[in-house]
Amino acid sequence: MARYTCKWCGSSSRELLYLTNGRCSRNPHTKQHEPMNATEELSRYSCKWCGTSSSNPLSLTCGQCRNSPHPNKAHELLG
Numbered sequence: 001m002a003r004y005t006c007k008w009c010g011s012s013s014r015e016l017l018y019l020t021n022g023r024c025s026r027n028p029h030t031k032q033h034e035p036m037n038a039t040e041e042l043s044r045y046s047c048k049w050c051g052t053s054s055s056n057p058l059s060l061t062c063g064q065c066r067n068s069p070h071p072n073k074a075h076e077l078l079g
């Protein structure tokens, strides 16, 4: 079954609309959740900028990214 995960904050939902209708506190561009391309639950999530990885997207995105080019230093999930 598909699962949509926000690449900025790690929130996930089985309903794409539920995810995209919500506000995202970590997306530096639109302030809305932005789903990853991957629509399956992954065994491991990693950050596009610093390479930090975790099996839990929520615990990965709550930290600060040392390599992020964005002012809010948010990790961005790869995939």
Ligand SMILES: [Zn+2]
Pocket: 006, 007, 008, 009, 010, 011, 023, 024, 025, 026, 027, 032, 033, 034
């Ligand atoms: Zn989000």
Ligand SMILES: [Zn+2]
Pocket: 047, 048, 049, 050, 051, 052, 064, 065, 066, 067, 068, 074, 075, 076
């Ligand atoms: Zn990062």
